[in-house]
Amino acid sequence: MSLYDDAVLVLKGYEDQEELRQAYLDHLAAHPDGMWKACHAGHVTASALVIDPSRDRVLLTLHRKLQMWLQMGGHCEPEDTSLEAAALREATEESGISGLTLLPGGPVRLDRHPIPAPCHWHFDVQYAVVAPPGAVQEISDESLDLRWFAYEEVADVADESVVRLLEATRGRL
Secondary structure, eight states, rough: OOHHHHHHHHHHHSOHHHHHHHHHHHHHOOOOTTTTTTTTTTTEEEEEEEEOOTTTTEEEEETTTTEEEEEEEEEOOOOOSSSHHHHOOOOOOOHOSSSSSSSSSSSSSEEEEEEEEOEEEEEEEEOOOOOOOTTOOOOOOTTEEEEEEGGGGGHHHHHHHHHHHHHHHHHHH
16 A cells, blocks of 8 residues: 555544545645655645653654754655654654654644745644653754653643644543
8 A cells, every 4th residue: 555545544534623634635636746745735744742651741852944842753755654654753763762652543633734935735644652661862863952841841832733732642642
């Protein structure tokens, strides 16, 4: 199964955010290349909120280009076999933590946001992952900093999209 086909199946099975979910499906139907960064009309991305094993903190990255505290995530790559695999790969690469485990139940939420030209939109499919006990993070080239934040601290450092992702993740936990 191709990554495109997986994305369509995942989105068709996602039961929340009906209007936004349909916008994702419409975008993919109109853009067979909509999984890839080269699609300038917008492309699907995959991200994951990293939860610590005690489930009372999240790991956020201070994104090098955007200078914002965000969850781990980014563009799909040709070697990704599924959206889950892309989200897990991105979370592992950007956190430096091996052994992350996806929270069951598929995507936690969707977040479509504008990005600078030449592209126009990221259609982000957001997951959550749990770090193994004793996990030690390591900053990647894409980050200025990595830091664990207690749930109640997230709203003070991150934008509304991260806060909504945390709320949805806590509801899933």
